[in-house]
Amino acid sequence: MPAITLGLAEVEERLRALRRRLNSATAQHSIYLGASSASLLVAAVVVVGLRASAPTFRLVACGSALLAMIITAASLGYARRRWLDLQHTAHLVDTRAELTDRLSTVVDLRLRPRPSRLAPVLVAQALALGTQWQAQRIAPRRIPRSIFLLVASLLTLAATALVERRTPPQVPSPTTATVEQLAALGSEAASGTHHSSDAQTQPPGSARDLQPPTALLPPGDFPGRATGSETGRQQSRSLSPSSERAESRPSLTDRLQQTIQYAFQGDAPEQRAQLASRSGISSHHDVKSDPDRNPKANRGDRPDDAAPKQAASSGQRQESKSGTRGTQPQTGSNPPQNLQGSSPAAGEGSNPHGLMDPNASAAVAGQGGAKRFKLAITSFLRPMPEPAGRTAGGGRAGAAESGGSGGALNERQMADDAVRKAEIPPEYEDLVRRVYSRAER
Amino acid sequence: MSTDTPQRAVQEFQTVFQRLRDQLCHVIVGHRDVLDQILVAFFAGGHVLIEGVPGTGKTLIVRTLGEALNLSFNRIQFTVDLMPADITGTRMVMEENGRREFTFVRGPLFAHVLLADEINRATPKTQSALLEAMAEMQVTVAGTTYRLQAPFFVLATLNPIEMEGTYPLPEAQLDRFFFKVVLGYPDHADMQHIIGSTTGPTLPKAKPIFAREEAAQRVEELRALVREVLVAPHLEEYAAAIVRATLPVDSKFAPSRTMPLLPDEHINRYVSFGSSPRGGQALLLGGKVQALLDGRVNVTYDDIDRVAVPALNHRLVLNFAAVADGIEPRSLVERVLHAARRLRH
Numbered sequence: 001m002p003a004i005t006l007g008l009a010e011v012e013e014r015l016r017a018l019r020r021r022l023n024s025a026t027a028q029h030s031i032y033l034g035a036s037s038a039s040l041l042v043a044a045v046v047v048v049g050l051r052a053s054a055p056t057f058r059l060v061a062c063g064s065a066l067l068a069m070i071i072t073a074a075s076l077g078y079a080r081r082r083w084l085d086l087q088h089t090a091h092l093v094d095t096r097a098e099l100t101d102r103l104s105t106v107v108d109l110r111l112r113p114r115p116s117r118l119a120p121v122l123v124a125q126a127l128a129l130g131t132q133w134q135a136q137r138i139a140p141r142r143i144p145r146s147i148f149l150l151v152a153s154l155l156t157l158a159a160t161a162l163v164e165r166r167t168p169p170q171v172p173s174p175t176t177a178t179v180e181q182l183a184a185l186g187s188e189a190a191s192g193t194h195h196s197s198d199a200q201t202q203p204p205g206s207a208r209d210l211q212p213p214t215a216l217l218p219p220g221d222f223p224g225r226a227t228g229s230e231t232g233r234q235q236s237r238s239l240s241p242s243s244e245r246a247e248s249r250p251s252l253t254d255r256l257q258q259t260i261q262y263a264f265q266g267d268a269p270e271q272r273a274q275l276a277s278r279s280g281i282s283s284h285h286d287v288k289s290d291p292d293r294n295p296k297a298n299r300g301d302r303p304d305d306a307a308p309k310q311a312a313s314s315g316q317r318q319e320s321k322s323g324t325r326g327t328q329p330q331t332g333s334n335p336p337q338n339l340q341g342s343s344p345a346a347g348e349g350s351n352p353h354g355l356m357d358p359n360a361s362a363a364v365a366g367q368g369g370a371k372r373f374k375l376a377i378t379s380f381l382r383p384m385p386e387p388a389g390r391t392a393g394g395g396r397a398g399a400a401e402s403g404g405s406g407g408a409l410n411e412r413q414m415a416d417d418a419v420r421k422a423e424i425p426p427e428y429e430d431l432v433r434r435v436y437s438r439a440e441r
Numbered sequence: 442m443s444t445d446t447p448q449r450a451v452q453e454f455q456t457v458f459q460r461l462r463d464q465l466c467h468v469i470v471g472h473r474d475v476l477d478q479i480l481v482a483f484f485a486g487g488h489v490l491i492e493g494v495p496g497t498g499k500t501l502i503v504r505t506l507g508e509a510l511n512l513s514f515n516r517i518q519f520t521v522d523l524m525p526a527d528i529t530g531t532r533m534v535m536e537e538n539g540r541r542e543f544t545f546v547r548g549p550l551f552a553h554v555l556l557a558d559e560i561n562r563a564t565p566k567t568q569s570a571l572l573e574a575m576a577e578m579q580v581t582v583a584g585t586t587y588r589l590q591a592p593f594f595v596l597a598t599l600n601p602i603e604m605e606g607t608y609p610l611p612e613a614q615l616d617r618f619f620f621k622v623v624l625g626y627p628d629h630a631d632m633q634h635i636i637g638s639t640t641g642p643t644l645p646k647a648k649p650i651f652a653r654e655e656a657a658q659r660v661e662e663l664r665a666l667v668r669e670v671l672v673a674p675h676l677e678e679y680a681a682a683i684v685r686a687t688l689p690v691d692s693k694f695a696p697s698r699t700m701p702l703l704p705d706e707h708i709n710r711y712v713s714f715g716s717s718p719r720g721g722q723a724l725l726l727g728g729k730v731q732a733l734l735d736g737r738v739n740v741t742y743d744d745i746d747r748v749a750v751p752a753l754n755h756r757l758v759l760n761f762a763a764v765a766d767g768i769e770p771r772s773l774v775e776r777v778l779h780a781a782r783r784l785r786h
Contacts, residue, residue: 091675104673105739116669118738121447125738 007123011106012086014130019089021139026082032146034075039153041068046160049260058253087111097133102126447738450666454733457650457663458484464509464647469498470638471631476502478622478751479596481734485726486664487619488575488595490560490610490755497624498635499598503556511649511656512553512592519563521606525570529580530587545582550574553590553657557597561607568614571595575617592660612714612758619723620748621755670729671739679784680724680745686777687715687757705776711763712773716756723752742785750774 041064048060084092090103106126109119131137413419458480465476475491479502482489491499500516507514517528530548534541549555550571560568574580578589597618600607615621627635638645651659689709708715727748728740735744754770762768 100737100739100741101673101676102737102739104675105671108673109671112674116671117447118451118666118669118671121451122671122738124448 025144029144029146030075030079032150036149036153037071039157043157043160046260047163049257050163057257061253093133096138454663460650468505468645468647470635471627475622481727481730482620484730490597490618490621492599493624503596505647507554509647511651511653514554515549515552516556517549518558519560523563523567525567528570532583555595559600560597561599615755616717620751667729670732676740680721683781684716684721711768712757713760714758716753720753720756749778
């Protein structure tokens with residue numbers, strides 16, 4: 001019967017088009033629901049990572065991962081359940097267009113051919129009612145409304161960038177870390193050969209050097225939640241290679257939380273900027289990756305490896321570990337800070353009293369304060385000859401000797417606002433530079 | 442696409458059905474639902490059991506149907522002493538051309554439309570004489586099988602009162618009836634109409650819609666058309682699920698425990714035996730007639746639901762608990778239908 005065959009083919013073609021449209025909507029709906037749920041979960045993880053403690057974050061991260069898997073499975077199951085074959089499409093169209101199972105019966109005619117002289121009538125009726133089952137009427141939307149849910153969830157995810165990290169009770173200054181790193185390195189130099197060999201074998205720009213300061217902390221402890229004394233101890237502990245090996249590696253959730261905090265709050269660049277303002281170098285990354293921006297590398301004034309060994313023989317290590325406090329010239333609006341942990345215990349200034357006194361800074365401030373402080377470390381660092389170009393060029397050291405900071409700066413230092421405004425004794429600057437260049441190596 | 446002939450057949454079916462209904466309604470006052478169910482069963486090729494109190498027009502309905510269709514019509518008044526041979530016919534010694542021989546004399550069963558009045562007053566032996574005729578349209582007498590003329594339509598009546606001296610129909614007999622319809626008392630307006638129209642000088646009389654020589658053939662054509670109505674597979678599944686749902690769970694005759702419908706608590710409590718597959722056949726065939734009446738050539742859920750109660754209520758064998766609690770089979774079927782709505786996709 002060619003007539004009924006043509007009619008059947010036309011009905012089936014229309015049904016196939018509807019099936020594609022409906023299945024597309026189902027797939028989109030499933031994807032949108034899954035993506036919306038995933039976005040909301042990520043937003044929750046980010047917020048918790050920024051605001052909550054590490055155990056809470058760990059719990060939420062694991063729960064979110066589990067929930068994401070469940071949602072993915074549910075989305076797939078939803079799509080699988082709603083996925084239509086031709087017969088189900090016909091039945092759905094019958095229901096929506098009120099065709100009283102005509103299309104289902106027509107499709108069944110193709111699957112189970114039965115002799116019936118009423119079949120052409122049925123096909124003709126189905127085609128005559130074609131306006132009732134047009135695609136625009138059966139599935140009016142090509143894109144389901146759940147896309148709005150996806151947009152809303154993405155906006156929610158974007159809004160997490162506005163969530164502030166929980167305010168830490170006391171944030172240790174990067175300068176503290178720098179000085180304590182200095183002290184720790186001094187301690188390493190004094191501790192023996194294996195420490196120095198560690199320092200020697202550690203390549204410049206290694207993972208430890210590239211890690212932000214918080215990454216050096218034990219898992220679950222962050223500077224923002226630790227007290228000042230705890231932070232000092234933890235940093236001292238973390239900076240010691242032996243204690244660092246003793247600590248377990250940060251778990252995946254801790255790294256994720258740190259990454260979230262860096263990504264959304266930008267702690268590391270800020271700290272690097274502060275560090276650069278103190279030391280005159282931009283950052284570990286920048287120094288390593290761009291040789292042109294590393295003046296030390298160009299000048300070749302890296303400290304000799306023998307210097308820490310000399311420092312080890314000077315007997316200063318015990319004093320360094322005792323937590324000597326000292327005053328430090330403050331720049332900008334940074335208030336004077338008490339430095340804890342190991343630090344070089346030598347120096348001179350306008351008021352040499354109280355160098356080894358924990359209350360020195362208060363005492364000095366009460367006496368009118370020292371306008372200038374000169375740190376001279378002669379006990380464990382080998383004197384380094386000044387580069388010819390630097391001496392001849394009237395660099396920062398020469399300017400400092402002739403009256404402190406504010407002297408002639410090179411072009412790069414002039415470009416650095418923090419360095420330009422800083423009042424850092426040249427000896428201290430050289431010391432920091434050598435230590436950093438040693439750590440990088 | 443040339444669909445004139447089938448389309449015209451569908452329209453003719455609707456026309457015949459409507460004319461037949463009009464003729465019945467011209468004589469029978471009220472009971473339109475009952476008349477429709479009787480006509481549906483007739484065109485589906487089934488037999489109807491009418492249960493009703495005396496004087497409600499049972500016999501009149503059957504006689505009017507025969508007259509309207511212009512088909513042969515016989516009536517058997519079932520009594521206790523009625524014998525099977527009185528129904529089917531018997532072999533009698535007949536003399537022909539000076540020679541005596543047994544000749545089969547056909548009984549009242551040999552007609553197109555048969556009224557078995559008060560069938561429950563005959564003995565089971567006589568009642569069973571109808572079994573073969575109703576199921577297979579043939580009778581066997583003295584080892585010889587005689588075919589009945591098509592169409593063959595039995596319309597039996599039951600008197601629910603005066604139960605003394607009656608013999609309830611065996612289940613096998615009941616299962617042969619396509620529908621069982623209940624004929625109640627007419628309402629006040631219909632009663633007034635009946636009284637007025639039947640006490641005048643002339644009684645209303647049905648006009649035949651077919652010529653006598655073509656009536657049987659036309660009816661057979663319409664019955665064949667009914668069987669060509671298409672049914673989607675999910676509707677066959679629906680009908681089967683309804684039939685299966687009438688079976689109690691603890692029935693030892695229900696081997697499979699996998700049922701698309703959860704067993705109803707009332708079914709388990711009150712039903713001893715559920716419907717047979719004949720119930721499912723009645724659902725689909727009745728649904729096909731309903732579809733044609735609506736101008737469709739395919740069956741829908743509603744078509745099946747509309748014929749479910751008359752098709753299934755006499756196939757449920759209730760236990761003593763149901764009798765004690767006054768449970769009607771109709772209510773049980775309706776519960777099954779309500780549960781089956783879940784199967785509608």
